[in-house]
Amino acid sequence: MRLLDWLIVLAFVVYAVGVGLRHRRQASRSLEEYFLAGRSLSGWKAGLSMAATQYGADTPLLVTGIVAVSGVFGVWQFWIYGLTFLFMGFVLAGAWRRAGVVTDAELTEVRYGGPPAAVLRGVKAIYQGTIINCVSLAWVLFAAAKVAEPFLLWDQWLPAGLFLPMVGLVEAIGVPLSIDGPDSADVWIRTASNLISLLFILTVTALYSATGGLRSVVATDVVQIGIMFVGTVAFSVFVVREVGGLGEMTARMQTSFAGGGPDGITPSQILAFTPGQAKDATLTVLSMLGLLWLINSVSDGSGYLAQRSMACRSDRDAKTAAVVFTFAQVVVRSLIWLPIAVGLLVLFPPDPTLSPALLQGDREATFVRGMAELLPVGVMGLMLTGMLAALASTVDTHLNWGASYWTNDLYKRFVCQAWRGSEPSGRSLLWVARGSSLVILVIALAIMSQLTSINQAWQINLLFGAGLGVVQVLRWLWWRMNAWGEIAAMVVSVVAAPVLLTTFGDDQQALRLLLVGALSTLAALVAVWLKGPEAPEVLGEFYRRVRPVGFWRPVGEPVDPAGALSGPARLGRALTAILLCAVTVFSVLVGLGTWLLGSPAPAGLPSTVWVVGLLALAAAVTPLWYRFGYGRD
Numbered sequence: 129m130r131l132l133d134w135l136i137v138l139a140f141v142v143y144a145v146g147v148g149l150r151h152r153r154q155a156s157r158s159l160e161e162y163f164l165a166g167r168s169l170s171g172w173k174a175g176l177s178m179a180a181t182q183y184g185a186d187t188p189l190l191v192t193g194i195v196a197v198s199g200v201f202g203v204w205q206f207w208i209y210g211l212t213f214l215f216m217g218f219v220l221a222g223a224w225r226r227a228g229v230v231t232d233a234e235l236t237e238v239r240y241g242g243p244p245a246a247v248l249r250g251v252k253a254i255y256q257g258t259i260i261n262c263v264s265l266a267w268v269l270f271a272a273a274k275v276a277e278p279f280l281l282w283d284q285w286l287p288a289g290l291f292l293p294m295v296g297l298v299e300a301i302g303v304p305l306s307i308d309g310p311d312s313a314d315v316w317i318r319t320a321s322n323l324i325s326l327l328f329i330l331t332v333t334a335l336y337s338a339t340g341g342l343r344s345v346v347a348t349d350v351v352q353i354g355i356m357f358v359g360t361v362a363f364s365v366f367v368v369r370e371v372g373g374l375g376e377m378t379a380r381m382q383t384s385f386a387g388g389g390p391d392g393i394t395p396s397q398i399l400a401f402t403p404g405q406a407k408d409a410t411l412t413v414l415s416m417l418g419l420l421w422l423i424n425s426v427s428d429g430s431g432y433l434a435q436r437s438m439a440c441r442s443d444r445d446a447k448t449a450a451v452v453f454t455f456a457q458v459v460v461r462s463l464i465w466l467p468i469a470v471g472l473l474v475l476f477p478p479d480p481t482l483s484p485a486l487l488q489g490d491r492e493a494t495f496v497r498g499m500a501e502l503l504p505v506g507v508m509g510l511m512l513t514g515m516l517a518a519l520a521s522t523v524d525t526h527l528n529w530g531a532s533y534w535t536n537d538l539y540k541r542f543v544c545q546a547w548r549g550s551e552p553s554g555r556s557l558l559w560v561a562r563g564s565s566l567v568i569l570v571i572a573l574a575i576m577s578q579l580t581s582i583n584q585a586w587q588i589n590l591l592f593g594a595g596l597g598v599v600q601v602l603r604w605l606w607w608r609m610n611a612w613g614e615i616a617a618m619v620v621s622v623v624a625a626p627v628l629l630t631t632f633g634d635d636q637q638a639l640r641l642l643l644v645g646a647l648s649t650l651a652a653l654v655a656v657w658l659k660g661p662e663a664p665e666v667l668g669e670f671y672r673r674v675r676p677v678g679f680w681r682p683v684g685e686p687v688d689p690a691g692a693l694s695g696p697a698r699l700g701r702a703l704t705a706i707l708l709c710a711v712t713v714f715s716v717l718v719g720l721g722t723w724l725l726g727s728p729a730p731a732g733l734p735s736t737v738w739v740v741g742l743l744a745l746a747a748a749v750t751p752l753w754y755r756f757g758y759g760r761d
Contacts, residue, residue: 132505132509133506133509133512134509135509136506136509137512139513140516143348143351144333144336144344145332145336147347148336148339148344151340151341152339154166154343155339155340155341156554159532159535159536159554161343162341163231163341163435163528163531163532163535163536163561164230165342165346165439167439167441168439169440170441170445171444171447171449172452173346174439174445174446175436175451175452175456176353176453176456177345177350178453179353179452179453180349180352180356180518180521180522181432181521181522183353183457183518184268184519184521186268186270186272186519187461188465188495189274189275189493189495191465191469192468192494193491193492194488195398195466195469195470196487197393197488199397199398199399199400199406200398200399200400200721201405202406202407203462207714207717209421209457210421210713210714212421212422212426213450213453213458214451214709214710215421215427215428215601215706216429216433216450217446217447217450217451217757218450218702218703218705218706218757219677220429221437223674223677224438225440226443226673226675227438229438231435231536232256233249233252233253233536234536234541236252238670239603239662240662241611241665244610244612244615246541247615248615249537250538253534253538256425256431257534258530258568258571260425260589262572263588264589265526266572266585267586267589268519268523268526269523269572269573270576270585272325272519273305273322273325274492274496275515275516275519276325277306277321277322277496278497278499280325281321282321283318286324294323298319303578304316305319306318306322329516329519330523333520333524334527334565337527337565338531338561345521345525346439348517348520348524352517352521355517356515356518357461357514359507359510359511359513360461360468360511360514362507363468363498363511364465366507367472367475368471370502371471371474371475374467374724374726378726381470381473382395384477385398391487394407396728399470399725400728401722401727404730404731405728405731410638416639416642423597423641424594425592425593425596428601428604429450430600432525433450433453435528435529435532447758455713458714459713459720463720469495472494472495476498478490526568527565530568531561531564531568532561534560534564534567535560539552539557539560539564540552587634588625590641591625591629591644594625595617595625595644595645595647596621598648599617599649600614605676605679607661607667607679607680607682608661609661610655610659610661610662612656612659616648616652617651617652620644620648621644628643672687676695677696677699677702678696678699680692680695681693681695702757704753705753705757706757707753708753709753709757711745711749711753712749712750715743716746718742719738719739719740719742722738722739722742723739
């Protein structure tokens with residue numbers, strides 16, 4: 129890296145720290161100011177903040193690995209979440225705002241009543257805020273080490289008196305962290321250098337996120353995603369140019385892998401968007417993809433997505449945030465990443481001797497190799513800044529979100545109100561919020577040290593969250609859902625996930641997800657049948673406060689007869705908007721993606737007709753979903 133590259137990185141660091149300091153007084157006023165930015169966010173800003181969080185340094189590496197091992201069709205396990213995001217926007221975003229809570233765990237005591245609701249709130253705070261949150265953060269940090277290793281060479285920059293003690297520390301810990309694996313000759317030097325890089329990045333991120341709260345997180349997110357978009361587009365251009373152009377990239381793919389690529393995958397399977405030409409598009413896999421938007425831990429927007437919705441200034445802004453997020457997440461970033469993934473597969477052919485497990489991690493690392501070998505001065509600095517900014521945007525959200533559980537749901541609700549019988553001061557809450565961010569970091573670093581690939585952590589997290597999805601949606605749409613149903617689903621998920629991880633191999637991940645989702649949902653429905661609905665006064669208060677759509681007539685009729693009667697119709701209108709908007713999103717994605725990569729069209733259909741037809745369909749249905757989604761009921 130040259131001086132210009134470093135100046136670009138330094139400029140972002142100065143900006144991020146400055147934003148945190150600028151918002152520190154507003155963030156110190158209350159928990160709502162700290163965790164929800166005073167409920168003042170516009171829709172576009174909240175949506176871009178969501179996208180920045182998921183535009184992490186880990187995801188382009190993960191997508192690069194998936195395309196090499198499973199083909200473009202394998203990325204549908206990300207894209208199908210577009211339905212989750214649209215469901216949150218058109219059905220639930222306004223409800224999250226009207227609930228008036230700080231975290232999704234707090235919602236449990238608004239939706240349910242009595243001791244079971246309190247227990248559920250505490251368990252959710254630990255399960256979501258610690259287990260799922262820290263595993264997610266761990267794979268982000270794992271990716272950060274891969275990105276930093278070729279560029280941040282602390283062993284060459286620091287005096288031996290400062291660097292060697294760090295080498296001794298990592299050797300004593302005994303956990304190697306290097307792209308080249310534990311058997312490389314200088315593994316402990318690389319591990320020490322990577323640890324210093326992580327500590328530097330985390331210090332900067334924690335400084336502005338813990339100081340300025342969600343306001344500083346969102347302000348930096350908007351700049352971060354802009355840098356990442358520009359840098360990644362530049363990277364994509366250089367990769368495609370190095371290959372010889374888009375057409376040459378497709379041709380070389382066909383030639384290079386004519387005899388089969390990694391694990392026997394063919395060129396058509398690598399490039400295919402549709403299941404007819406895809407690798408391993410079995411009925412089980414297709415069933416999993418059809419349900420994955422529902423059987424996941426954020427099926428109703430729970431977590432930092434709900435946090436952004438709750439931080440919006442109006443219901444319409446909350447809805448817009450989800451739509452902006454969906455297009456940025458599913459369409460824009462994918463159309464930038466896919467040419468990079470395919471181009472790198474051509475430029476850096478995979479090692480045929482690697483096992484499938486090691487191949488995934490090796491292909492993830494080629495993204496960083498491409499940056500190091502293909503980008504010139506200036507563009508390198510922009511891309512590295514974008515990657516570090518993407519890392520920071522993910523880390524700052526997970527720190528702020530995780531701290532909100534520890535502060536609002538564990539310390540305030542149980543330590544102070546339940547145990548001590550008193551209300552905590554605003555000052556003590558803010559100190560707990562800032563301190564808990566550091567504890568979350570330590571836990572995530574410990575988990576990170578045990579990972580072998582980003583995909584490994586992502587699959588584990590997905591499995592543990594698969595049993596929560598259906599019940600989280602039902603609590604908004606169905607008045608009979610109770611706290612015991614959610615508790616049962618969570619218990620079954622925690623018990624079943626480890627058993628399935630050891631019983632079924634990674635090649636049966638789709639079956640594992642379907643089993644966890646089915647078993648947890650069944651347990652929840654049994655609990656609902658045994659325990660019955662919540663008390664009428666609890667349900668009535670929730671309806672008055674949130675005004676949910678769906679099947680609430682027995683509860684809502686005494687409060688709002690017209691609204692209760694129209695609940696199913698309003699839900700139908702929202703579902704129609706979701707379906708039509710999804711047609712636009714996926715048609716644009718597949719149409720433009722097919723054109724960029726030269727992907728095969730469905731059997732018997734000319735490629736030009738396929739692409740033009742998809743784009744025409746997207747344009748035709750856009751006014752319809754806007755009318756259903758934003759028009760008056």
